[in-house]
Amino acid sequence: MLLTSYGFILFLVILFVVYYLIPRKFQWVLLLGASYLFYALSGLQFLAYIAATTVCVYYAGRRIGDLRQTESEYLREHKHELTKPQINEYKSKMKARKRIPMLLALFVALGILAFVKYSDFAIANINYIARAFGSEGGISFWTIAVPLGISFYTFKSAAYLIDVYRGKFPPERNPFKFALFVSFFPEVIQGPISRFDQLGKTLYGPHAFDGRNVKFGLQRVAWGFFKKLVIADQLTVAVRTIFDDPEHYNGAFVLIGMLLYAFQLLADFSGGIDITIGIAQMLGITVQENFRRPYFAKSITDYWRRWHISMGAWFRDYVFFPMSVSKPMLALSKFSRRRFGDTIGKRAPVYLATLTTWFATGIWHGSSWNFVAWGLANGVIILISQELEPLYDRFHGKFNVKRTFGFRSFQIVRTLLLMSAIRLFDCYMDVPLTFRMFGSMFTTFNYQVLFDGSLLHLGITFSHYILILSSLTVVGIVSLLQRSGSVREKIAAQPIGLRYSLYGLLILSILVFGAYGVGYDATQFIYNQF
Amino acid sequence: MLVRKKLIIGTVAIVLLLGSLYVLQRLLMPKYVSGIVEGSLIGEYYKEDRKDFDVVFLGDCEVYENFSPVTLWEKYGITSYIRGSAQQLIWQSYYLLEETLKYEKPKVVVYNVLAMKYNEPQKEEYNRMSLDGMKLSAIKLKSIQASKMAGEHVVDYLAPLLRFHSRWDQLSEDDFTNLFGKEKLFNNGYYMRVDVKPAGKVPRAPRLPDYRFGTNAYSYLDRLTKLCKDNGIELVLVKAPTIYPNWYDEWDTQMEQYAAAHDLTYINFLKHMDDAGIDLQTDTYDAGLHLNVYGAEKLATYFGAFLADTYRLQDHRTDETWSGIWQKKIDFYDRMKQDQLDELAKYGYLKRYKAET
Known part of the structure; x- marks a missing residue:
């Protein structure tokens, strides 16, 4: 389910209403159900992967926690009998014991990631080397479908486990609460890779309805939609046109494509994170900033x-x-x-x-x-x-x-x-092609394309360039304003007419100028693939 | 006091936002007032002051370009309206009839059967022309559900701004001048053309792997039949006398069998062209795909006699109210015909429809 799809918006509205209607102690349970439902909608079979990582890391964390408790109890009981070298020896022995579940769980979690994401890459390289030595044929590709956000949730889980091992915080005792941390749906698509000690503080509630949080969260979501739909997705056609046809679009086009992609990626990724943080804020949960x-x-x-x-x-x-x-x-x-x-x-x-x-x-x-x-x-x-x-x-x-x-x-x-x-x-x-195209910026002198109207043949019109430039200027101004504090706070302090005009303008801009609906490619967030 | 103030401000803000969205939606939706005007057909029906028509036509371009309601009135005093639209699919016809029954109960419904060849939604552009003009209702929602293409969402039809927002850089003068209403373009759903383009050689009809109409199309024909029977309406199935797209004999047989099985009248006008006096050298404006006004008038004259006799339709020409209404329609019809003839004489083609050949 795309973050910018109607389905997702409906999912959010229902979740939001139910979230603030049910008894607060069950809010996190609802979130867990919603997260797993969201995940299941990307493919039922993928649930097995996320569940395997969750179970492994949870039990390893528990085991490490138990060992740590045994260690501290033993040391407390025997602190007068043991010499310093004996304490150190005991500690080092326990460290080795704690390392085993950590390594095993990391092996499983990272192994799953490697298996689904890197097996074909490994096979391609083995085949390449085998061919270099004269071998014919080769291993067939496994073409395993990559589960949604596997890199993100695997890294979240690994960080949790290593932190538990390092004694940064005790392990989570409730397996379902831990499952929510791993699968928390706003983050699962493209991060951020939250740490347990940060996200866990607010993830499990309870959260009373807070109008300010909801308002600010909504504003953040709308801002994310603006960046994603009005800038990033409007740029997609031009970026694809340039990079999909390197023979034709070289020299100055590479420079243009490079810059367009830079802004597309920024708007896409940071827009997605704005949506994530905004949704979490509406639910009373604090997600760390990623940009x-x-x-x-x-x-x-x-x-x-x-x-x-x-x-x-x-x-x-x-x-x-x-x-x-x-x-x-x-x-x-x-x-x-x-x-x-x-x-x-x-x-x-x-x-x-x-x-x-x-x-x-x-x-x-x-x-x-x-x-x-x-x-x-x-x-x-x-x-x-x-x-x-x-x-x-x-x-x-x-x-x-x-x-x-x-x-x-x-x-x-x-x-x-x-x-x-x-x-x-x-x-x-493609590495050699990248070097060639990078070189073409300095060897192909076709910089007249910047002025002869060629840029209007990249799939976006003059009006779209104006729209994108204006929108980027707005994003730039907002960035500059952010240096001296929250822009939402600043807007909230403005007279009501100005404030509501800005909100209205933002909503209308998304609805009118956004690249969405029939006729547009439902562009996935670029960072989904990682 | 503070709560009340907040409530008032919030309400005003929401109203203003919704108002802006409404205006934007009106601005960005295609107006269909020049070039492709067929998108305006469905919406014009609601502007009729009196809707108790004797006959309602349903179907695609083979109804809205081939039958002249003004001729039906002038010759027989039959009041009729064509609820046709471009490539109107049978489920759209069915739901249009359901909706029409909210306003009136015609004595006869004429359905052109060419759309039986479509068993599933075909093109978003045509869907739009059949659905966007409909008033918002549960019936429209059902028609959307039945018509939407893969990848389309019901919400895009219910809030067309979500579909047409990307027209912001294609707006023309038409979009602004027709923002809150547009001029009348049709004659009781009839799309008039006075130009002539004689029929030439028609492309040979390809052989089909299967000539049977689809089950979905049949199920809606069943529903259409039942709806008419339940409401005491006579359903007449017709095939208009245009030679392209091809109407296969196998299709014709199926319609004959269906009509016989359900005690309906089925008229294939392709077999009555001589009787109706239709000459595709003079009576078509696009080489035999559709009739021009001369053909439509001939067909209405021929079909009107059948309707009046068979269903004993009352001659309303002596009814003062109807006469007044129809006189205005005749004036509009004649004016449009004359305007088109003038345009044709001036430019050699109909500029409004960009019908340059």
């Missing part, structure tokens, strides 16, 4: 602190940091310092951890090499930026431009162009 004006970032590192924040944080907390301080990495650090000296030695583990993290980020986005290349390109640029940091500092020391508006604007545009260029891997879905 913070990413196209105002001044560097790639800054960009990744603002874009898909929950995913970046996940890879940082559960891949990069643990890997950086792992025993093999410390050994590598020691070895490389000894062998290559301090300059290279201290960098080797950082480089390895960074590139591994970005490799994983890439493959998480999709089971093909273009996503791996996209991830690694991010990692390489981040490392180069780090290496060039001293040079930048010297430059800024000499020329006092760092705080000027011009230089900040330059940084913002540079970051936007860089990130958009890297995304070409995502657009063409």
Whole structure:
């Protein structure tokens, strides 16, 4: 069920009414039922996958919790009898015991993800290698249908389990409450990848009807619909036209496509998250923000602190940091310092951890090499930026431009162009082709197409360009206003006439200018696929 | 006091929003006043002051282009209305009759059977022309349910703004001048054309794998028959005298058998063209697909005699009220005919219908 479909709107209205009518202690039960119904509507067979992950992670969490309790009881009982080395030995023994259920459950959850999402990718690569060695034929593809939001709920569950293992919070005792955390329907499509200690605070209620929450939630949903339907989906035709026909649309078209896709993706993904957060807010639940004006970032590192924040944080907390301080990495650090000296030695583990993290980020986005290349390109640029940091500092020391508006604007545009260029891997879905098309921007001098009307043959009319540009300007203004606090709060403080006019304008804009209904491709959210 | 104030403000805001949506919907819906005008056919019925017609025609273009109600009046004093629309499917005809019965109970219903060849919804564009003009009712809802194509939603028909919103960059002067009402375009549901395009060679009819009409089409024909019988209405099945699209002998036989089995009259006018005096060299405006006004008048003259005799329809020409109403219709009809003739003389084609050949 699409978030922008009539069916989903009806589903929401019914849920919302029933949610505030039933006794509050049952609200979370209703949410669980609604989440599983929502999930079942994407395919009944997919319920097995999400249920398997939920059960495994729940029991592993419980087991870890029980072991932790045994450990603390034992230590409390024997604290006067045991020496410090004995305590440490006991703790380390218990840590090893706790690690077993964690690893087993992670193996199952990540195994399911790997099985459904990456098996064909693995087969394609095995076949490729076999052919290189002269083998004929090859393994047939399994073509397994990928369950809705599997990457998101698997990562949510994995984070929960690792946090329980680390003792960040005790495990959830109620299996159904845990099932709700995993399957919470607004998040299951495209995140954010919420943490249990954050989402759990408000997920289980009880929630009294709060007019302000409902009003603000509705506004957020409407804003998400505006971004998704009026900007992202209106841009879809042009973006597809350019990237589906690389032979014809090269040079300047690649630049145009790259920029259009950048704004399409922003509007699509952040619009979807707005809808998610808005729905949750209407139900009295707080979902963490996933975007913070990413196209105002001044560097790639800054960009990744603002874009898909929950995913970046996940890879940082559960891949990069643990890997950086792992025993093999410390050994590598020691070895490389000894062998290559301090300059290279201290960098080797950082480089390895960074590139591994970005490799994983890439493959998480999709089971093909273009996503791996996209991830690694991010990692390489981040490392180069780090290496060039001293040079930048010297430059800024000499020329006092760092705080000027011009230089900040330059940084913002540079970051936007860089990130958009890297995304070409995502657009063409083919690594060599991406390089070729990227190169064509500098070798095919067809920039007259920007002025000779060719852009009007990409499937969108002049009026649509005006509409999209105006809408993006509105989004830009809202982003700028957000820097000094909630825009919804600001609007709420305005005179009633202005306030209601703005709400009305937003609703009418969605209904009239939105790309929806017959005649439009029911464009799925781009991040659904990840 | 505060609650009351909030309530008033909220109500005003909702009313304003709904009002804006209504105006936008009217603006964005196609107006069907030039070029393709057939989308205005269904809606014109509601503007009739007096709806107790003797005869109601149902069906597709083979009714609204081939029978002239004004001729039926002038020759026999029969009052009639054509509730036809482009590619009107049989379930749409059925529901239109159900709706018509809310306003009147005609003595005779004439149904053109060409649509029996369709067993399922065909095209959204045609659906729209049959359904959007209908007034909102439970009957309309049922007709939508029966007609919607895969991927279409009932709500898109109930709130056409959701379908036509994308016309915001295609609006023309017509959309603004016809925002809250449009001029009358038809003569009791009859679509007049005075131009002539003689019938030439008709494409050879392809062989069909199966000539049997579908079960869905039959089920609605059964319902139509029952609805007429339950209401004491005579149902006459007809096939208009146009040579394309092809009317297969196998189809004709099925209709004959159906009519015989259900004690109905079935007239295939293709077999009565000479009797009616229809000459497809002069009486069609599109090479035999539809009759022009001369053909429609001849057919009405021929069919009217049958209707008047067989069903003993009263001659209303002596009725003052009806005469007054119909005189206005005749004036409108004659004026339209003359306008079209003038237009034809001036441009060589009918500009309003963009009928340049």
